[in-house]
Amino acid sequence: MSQQTTSFPLEFERTPSQTARSIAERETILADPGFGKYFTDHMVTIDWTIEKGWHDARVTPYGPLLLDPASSVLHYGQEIFEGMKAYRHADGSIWTFRPEKNAERLQSSARRLALPELAVADFLESVKQMIAVDGSWVPDAPETSLYLRPFMIANESFLGVRAAHKVGYYVIASPAGAYFTDGVAPVKIWLSTEYSRAGRGGTGAAKCGGNYAASLLPQQEAYDNGCAQVLFLDGETGTHIDELGGMNVFFVHGTDTLVTPRLTGTILEGVTRDSIIQLARDRGMTVIERDVTVDEWRDGVASGEITEVFACGTAAVVTPIAQLKAVGFTIGDADAAAGEITLALRQELTDIQYGRLPDRHGWLMRLDAEVTA
Numbered sequence: 001m002s003q004q005t006t007s008f009p010l011e012f013e014r015t016p017s018q019t020a021r022s023i024a025e026r027e028t029i030l031a032d033p034g035f036g037k038y039f040t041d042h043m044v045t046i047d048w049t050i051e052k053g054w055h056d057a058r059v060t061p062y063g064p065l066l067l068d069p070a071s072s073v074l075h076y077g078q079e080i081f082e083g084m085k086a087y088r089h090a091d092g093s094i095w096t097f098r099p100e101k102n103a104e105r106l107q108s109s110a111r112r113l114a115l116p117e118l119a120v121a122d123f124l125e126s127v128k129q130m131i132a133v134d135g136s137w138v139p140d141a142p143e144t145s146l147y148l149r150p151f152m153i154a155n156e157s158f159l160g161v162r163a164a165h166k167v168g169y170y171v172i173a174s175p176a177g178a179y180f181t182d183g184v185a186p187v188k189i190w191l192s193t194e195y196s197r198a199g200r201g202g203t204g205a206a207k208c209g210g211n212y213a214a215s216l217l218p219q220q221e222a223y224d225n226g227c228a229q230v231l232f233l234d235g236e237t238g239t240h241i242d243e244l245g246g247m248n249v250f251f252v253h254g255t256d257t258l259v260t261p262r263l264t265g266t267i268l269e270g271v272t273r274d275s276i277i278q279l280a281r282d283r284g285m286t287v288i289e290r291d292v293t294v295d296e297w298r299d300g301v302a303s304g305e306i307t308e309v310f311a312c313g314t315a316a317v318v319t320p321i322a323q324l325k326a327v328g329f330t331i332g333d334a335d336a337a338a339g340e341i342t343l344a345l346r347q348e349l350t351d352i353q354y355g356r357l358p359d360r361h362g363w364l365m366r367l368d369a370e371v372t373a
């Protein structure tokens with residue numbers, strides 16, 4: 001590793017797309033983007049080899065990757081990713097939310113998956129570079145955004161089982177419509193008792209594709225039971241709540257206390273989770289991170305102690321949970337309206353993200369300025 005030939009920070013070479021969508025085509029897509037269906041005209045690529053480290057940072061036309069069939073990611077799943085959003089403010093400027101958190105989480109995911117760490121500055125620059133070429137893809141309708149998907153794969157052509165000596169980092173971007181088009185609607189969630197998403201010492205705290213692959217079958221079970229999402233218990237005792245397939249969970253006790261499962265190593269530490277904790281404390285609420293059992297949830301709802309339950313993550317921000325369904329029992333009322341505190345926290349967080357409230361914690365980073373071409 002002594003031949004570190006890379007510059008720091010990395011400099012990006014830019015090749016504009018010759019086949020970029022027309023303004024009219026883009027406007028048609030942005031009018032109804034859905035989620036994860038359409039991709040912008042460009043992408044970022046940075047290569048890594050064990051000899052050279054990170055090198056050849058570039059912005060190119062969006063297009064397929066050329067992968068050798070022996071590429072290690074295809075066989076052993078050595079892959080990690082991030083999810084964040086670019087928000088357009090009323091004055092047209094483009095911002096993202098706490099991106100250094102995503103950068104640091106990509107580094108910790110990389111450590112767990114034996115992938116190389118990308119410097120925080122290079123991660124931030126990669127996202128700015130995307131906006132420099134595809135900023136016009138950030139929609140401006142309420143609650144819309146450009147979803148940014150940085151990811152890293154092992155792409156050495158080698159079937160031996162060890163950490164790859166060749167890796168690629170990429171950023172793609174996809175316009176996202178408002179998650180809730182008709183008001184914030186509470187969901188039913190399904191309690192998986194047969195499957196876990198993570199175990200002690202496993203990859204639960206890393207944002208890796210493998211965790212999602214393992215959640216798809218229980219997620220299907222949730223759909224089959226009329227639920228939107230699956231809730232996982234801790235793998236060790238099967239008694240307390242970990243999180244949903246891709247969102248963290250909160251319980252409102254009374255009107256002034258928020259309880260969320262503590263980070264045990266099997267839970268993914270959400271940026272939204274951390275931000276909700278801060279906003280709740282700012283309001284004078286008590287926030288407690290501790291184990292929460294399914295029994296406590298059932299008893300708390302029955303006694304009136306637990307007044308609201310919600311899930312949170314970048315994509316949907318905050319989603320009220322009306323009911324937990326499980327084999328043989330339910331908790332809560334499927335028709336319950338969204339809770340007051342749930343909605344207030346959601347509103348405050350999105351107001352900060354969209355620049356409608358002051359950014360008192362310095363959480364926003366401007367993306368459409370200071371880009372070095």
Ligand SMILES: *Cc1c(COP(=O)(O)O)cnc(C)c1O
Binds near residue numbers: 207248271312
């Ligand atoms: C990404 C993710 C979350 C939410 O994290 P945010 O940073 O808030 O988007 C929660 N749980 C899992 C398993 C995740 O992958």
